[in-house]
Amino acid sequence: MPSIISPLSPDPSVPASAMPLISPNALLYAHLKQSPPRRPSSRTPSEPRPIQLNVGSLAHCNGSSLVKIGATTIVCGVRAEILPVTEIPSFRITKAGASYTPTAPVVRDTRYQGDTEKDNKEEDEGEYSPISLYNLVVPNIELATGCSPRHPANAAPSTEAQSISQRLLSLLHTSQLVRSSDLEIIYTPPAQAEDLELGIDTDPQLKAYWTLYVDMMCISHGGSVFDAAWLALYAALKDTIIPKSWWDADLEQVLCSAEVADARKLSLRGIPVPSSFGVFVPEKRVLGQDGHQDPYWVLMDTDGFEEEACAETGCITVDAGGGKGSSLILRIEKNGGSNVGVEEMVNMVTLAERRWQQWKTVLDAALSNS
Amino acid sequence: MALTEPPKAILHTLLKADGSATYTAPKNGYQVVAGVNYPVEVPYRSDEIPESTFIEVNLRPHNGVGMVKERHMEELVTRTLQTIVLGDETPRTMLQITLQVVNVESDESLPGGVKGGGQGETYLDLLASALNAAVLGCVDAGVQMKAIAGAALVGICPDGRMVVGPSVVQRKKCASLHVFAFTSDSQTVLMESEGKFTMDDWKQAERAARSAVLGSVNKQDNGDVTMNGTNITSGSSGNCLLDVIRQALEARVIKGGNR
Amino acid sequence: MATPQIVLPGEHIPVSQIPTSQKRKIGHGLRPDPDTESFIATIGGLLEVDWRKKSAQISTPNARYISKPGDLVIAQFRASSTDFFHLYINPHSPQAILPQLAFEGATKKTRPQLKTNDLVYAKVVSAQKNMEIELSCVNPSTGKSEPDGLGPLSGGMVFDVSPGLADRLLKKQNVLAMDELGARLQGGFEIAVGRNGKVWVDCPEAGIKGICAVGRCLRQLDDAELGEKEQKKLVNKIMTELERG
Numbered sequence: 110m111p112s113i114i115s116p117l118s119p120d121p122s123v124p125a126s127a128m129p130l131i132s133p134n135a136l137l138y139a140h141l142k143q144s145p146p147r148r149p150s151s152r153t154p155s156e157p158r159p160i161q162l163n164v165g166s167l168a169h170c171n172g173s174s175l176v177k178i179g180a181t182t183i184v185c186g187v188r189a190e191i192l193p194v195t196e197i198p199s200f201r202i203t204k205a206g207a208s209y210t211p212t213a214p215v216v217r218d219t220r221y222q223g224d225t226e227k228d229n230k231e232e233d234e235g236e237y238s239p240i241s242l243y244n245l246v247v248p249n250i251e252l253a254t255g256c257s258p259r260h261p262a263n264a265a266p267s268t269e270a271q272s273i274s275q276r277l278l279s280l281l282h283t284s285q286l287v288r289s290s291d292l293e294i295i296y297t298p299p300a301q302a303e304d305l306e307l308g309i310d311t312d313p314q315l316k317a318y319w320t321l322y323v324d325m326m327c328i329s330h331g332g333s334v335f336d337a338a339w340l341a342l343y344a345a346l347k348d349t350i351i352p353k354s355w356w357d358a359d360l361e362q363v364l365c366s367a368e369v370a371d372a373r374k375l376s377l378r379g380i381p382v383p384s385s386f387g388v389f390v391p392e393k394r395v396l397g398q399d400g401h402q403d404p405y406w407v408l409m410d411t412d413g414f415e416e417e418a419c420a421e422t423g424c425i426t427v428d429a430g431g432g433k434g435s436s437l438i439l440r441i442e443k444n445g446g447s448n449v450g451v452e453e454m455v456n457m458v459t460l461a462e463r464r465w466q467q468w469k470t471v472l473d474a475a476l477s478n479s
Numbered sequence: 480m481a482l483t484e485p486p487k488a489i490l491h492t493l494l495k496a497d498g499s500a501t502y503t504a505p506k507n508g509y510q511v512v513a514g515v516n517y518p519v520e521v522p523y524r525s526d527e528i529p530e531s532t533f534i535e536v537n538l539r540p541h542n543g544v545g546m547v548k549e550r551h552m553e554e555l556v557t558r559t560l561q562t563i564v565l566g567d568e569t570p571r572t573m574l575q576i577t578l579q580v581v582n583v584e585s586d587e588s589l590p591g592g593v594k595g596g597g598q599g600e601t602y603l604d605l606l607a608s609a610l611n612a613a614v615l616g617c618v619d620a621g622v623q624m625k626a627i628a629g630a631a632l633v634g635i636c637p638d639g640r641m642v643v644g645p646s647v648v649q650r651k652k653c654a655s656l657h658v659f660a661f662t663s664d665s666q667t668v669l670m671e672s673e674g675k676f677t678m679d680d681w682k683q684a685e686r687a688a689r690s691a692v693l694g695s696v697n698k699q700d701n702g703d704v705t706m707n708g709t710n711i712t713s714g715s716s717g718n719c720l721l722d723v724i725r726q727a728l729e730a731r732v733i734k735g736g737n738r
Numbered sequence: 739m740a741t742p743q744i745v746l747p748g749e750h751i752p753v754s755q756i757p758t759s760q761k762r763k764i765g766h767g768l769r770p771d772p773d774t775e776s777f778i779a780t781i782g783g784l785l786e787v788d789w790r791k792k793s794a795q796i797s798t799p800n801a802r803y804i805s806k807p808g809d810l811v812i813a814q815f816r817a818s819s820t821d822f823f824h825l826y827i828n829p830h831s832p833q834a835i836l837p838q839l840a841f842e843g844a845t846k847k848t849r850p851q852l853k854t855n856d857l858v859y860a861k862v863v864s865a866q867k868n869m870e871i872e873l874s875c876v877n878p879s880t881g882k883s884e885p886d887g888l889g890p891l892s893g894g895m896v897f898d899v900s901p902g903l904a905d906r907l908l909k910k911q912n913v914l915a916m917d918e919l920g921a922r923l924q925g926g927f928e929i930a931v932g933r934n935g936k937v938w939v940d941c942p943e944a945g946i947k948g949i950c951a952v953g954r955c956l957r958q959l960d961d962a963e964l965g966e967k968e969q970k971k972l973v974n975k976i977m978t979e980l981e982r983g
Binding site for chain 2 (some may be wrong): 131239242244267268271272274275276278279280282283284420421423435437439440441443444445446447449450451454455458
């Protein structure tokens with residue numbers, strides 16, 4: 110778009126491709142002040158990028174996915190390992206039934222009806238979910254792959270990588286995506302072994318947990334990595350199959366079946382969808398005599414270039430699958446500036462719901478193909 | 480809804496640092512000591528910002544060393560401070576803030592009253608205290624700022640009740656937790672919410688946090704919430720966070736007896 | 739002196755509270771509001787307005803000392819080069835230089851000979867980022883060391899105080915105890931106050947004991963904010979202790 114850039118760079122020897130390097134702020138402002146506002150990628154401020162999703166492409170994992178949102182590419186693999194309860198330091202309870210009785214009834218929505226619920230206890234994790242207590246789901250994202258100039262290969266994890274890992278973990282725990290009942294390996298002693306005098310009862314015993322290691326590699330960093338990482342994590346968990354496993358009382362260890370037909374999938378709770386945004390505020394010197402009063406633009410699904418020009422960023426995670434009209438909000442984050450307040454956030458929910466529909470379509474298409 | 484019990488803040492609790500503060504969250508919650516050095520040389524040339532101040536925040540938990548969770552909180556505190564500190568007043572220097580958690584509330588319902596803070600647990604509870612301590616430290620160190628900021632933690636119980644500054648047991652039962660930080664000119668600089676909630680819940684939580692931080696002043700002000708002598712003219716909201724900061728500064732600055 | 743007023747960063751200070759003269763001096767911590775005539779505080783502390791001197795500033799008790807031109811400091815001699823003495827002001831400021839001829843009546847032959855760790859009471863001439871701080875021991879307009887009494891300090895002892903107390907001592911604000919002590923102590927005492935938080939005290943007649951008494955008094959003044967009565971009481975206590983031995 111040389112016609113837009115030209116007033117900013119009267120010197121014709123500056124090529125258009127160099128503008129983002131010279132002054133990203135001025136370039137972005139030049140684009141956004143058009144009416145209607147357009148971004149350098151010719152998207153409107155609220156328009157997200159298309160999503161490409163593949164699942165099950167890694168053969169050695171229990172589940173895997175590949176996500177491309179614009180230039181952002183993330184590969185994710187899930188690996189399941191068995192964690193015997195004897196190896197958990199300060200493990201509290203050994204009986205499956207008595208594991209986590211909430212001391213007070215926790216009223217939460219009951220719209221996620223699981224397939225085969227033993228009882229309603231597992232409907233919601235109690236106050237102390239074993240998943241967060243024993244770290245049964247461990248997400249980690251690696252940005253040090255040379256995915257962008259700011260993330261050279263083989264460097265120590267950057268602040269951004271650690272922040273994203275932490276946010277993924279927080280969202281995993283607070284959305285209670287994975288059911289702890291899916292991860293339990295329970296042994297029910299045969300009835301004839303009961304001997305009350307010796308103190309042997311036949312109550313089901315919790316013998317081990319499955320631990321899920323969710324590892325993500327960012328191959329290309331094109332902004333809004335958190336969204337892409339969460340989609341990759343979600344799709345990979347959807348794709349994950351857990352082998353049939355049981356406790357062998359004679360060997361005193363957990364055995365697994367090699368038959369793929371015996372393996373089961375995880376049943377996840379809902380579809381939380383994050384929508385990252387950035388708030389672009391033009392610099393004073395760029396504004397010049399244009400005379401606007403503190404203009405700013407909220408850009409949904411920022412790309413790498415926009416992310417660098419936006420100091421204020423945030424993310425809103427919704428789950429519109431409830432079908433109750435108003436969607437459930439799982440997480441709201443915003444920091445680095447003071448432009449977005451309550452009203453702007455309320456407007457963003459609509460955009461986030463639209464994003465949810467986009468995700469749902471992509472997920473359904475990818476998961477039905479696999 | 481004002482705080483039932485105001486937080487406590489004492490300025491200049493460390494002798495050697497340029498500025499320091501101790502912040503104690505209400506109901507015997509987190510206690511955080513902030514040490515601020517400002518302005519100091521930037522240790523690595525690559526971190527130096529030609530036209531602004533480089534802000535470094537170190538958060539140290541009550542036990543062990545800081546890990547991923549602490550890094551993320553440091554990032555959030557840094558980004559919030561960046562919006563209020565006038566960095567161009569001291570270009571090419573560093574503002575270094577060290578936050579040490581000295582006391583946490585122990586959870587009696589866990590065996591042995593385990594103190595929280597595992598990597599998997601929420602960071603929102605500590606975030607509000609850490610940010611408040613950092614801002615207090617900056618006030619004490621004479622860091623030039625556009626405005627001061629304060630944060631509050633709000634929990635929403637499953638029955639929809641708001642709890643400002645919930646205790647550790649209350650937090651466990653809350654359906655969602657929210658942290659909001661406001662500047663003294665009533666702009667929102669930080670929002671962090673997690674759990675399951677609706678937009679209406681969230682708006683209510685924001686209002687509760689706002690009155691806990693700024694007091695129950697009218698919201699349509701044009702930046703003169705903290706017009707000089709607030710504590711005299713609108714002394715009714717005597718225990719919002721802003722008043723606590725002001726009282727801490729008064730206790731520190733006013734010389735006894737004279738003038 | 740106006741009534742003390744505590745301000746927090748971001749507070750607006752109306753025009754009526756700031757001198758309006760053309761020659762007004764607006765000091766540290768105040769920023770003009772671009773839209774109105776008023777000012778915005780950028781640091782927390784006491785708003786100090788002096789209508790007579792047409793000055794306004796916000797004072798904080800304990801900001802880090804950063805050299806500004808015109809400050810009086812007590813510097814320690816480190817090394818000497820052909821034309822300059824190199825001095826140390828505090829751990830976080832760059833090394834200071836003092837031209838060897840910047841003493842009262844100094845010539846190539848009569849310039850003072852300093853030994854390592856000798857103390858000099860000097861005035862900051864220029865202080866810029868990434869440059870050495872330049873000091874001088876003469877008043878640039880008169881060529882004299884008075885009225886500040888600049889020059890090498892011999893004998894006596896140095897006490898570390900907070901920059902805030904040093905400021906108060908220089909302005910003689912709420913430091914009645916010092917006057918009181920000077921009157922009560924046999925032969926009085928000499929004092930030189932550096933903005934960098936150093937106070938040099940010499941007490942030729944009362945000797946080391948007298949110096950220590952002053953030092954104790956300084957520490958008390960720094961630790962707790964004392965009122966007039968309390969300061970008098972403090973001096974009484976110090977004097978009785980001194981007499982008892």
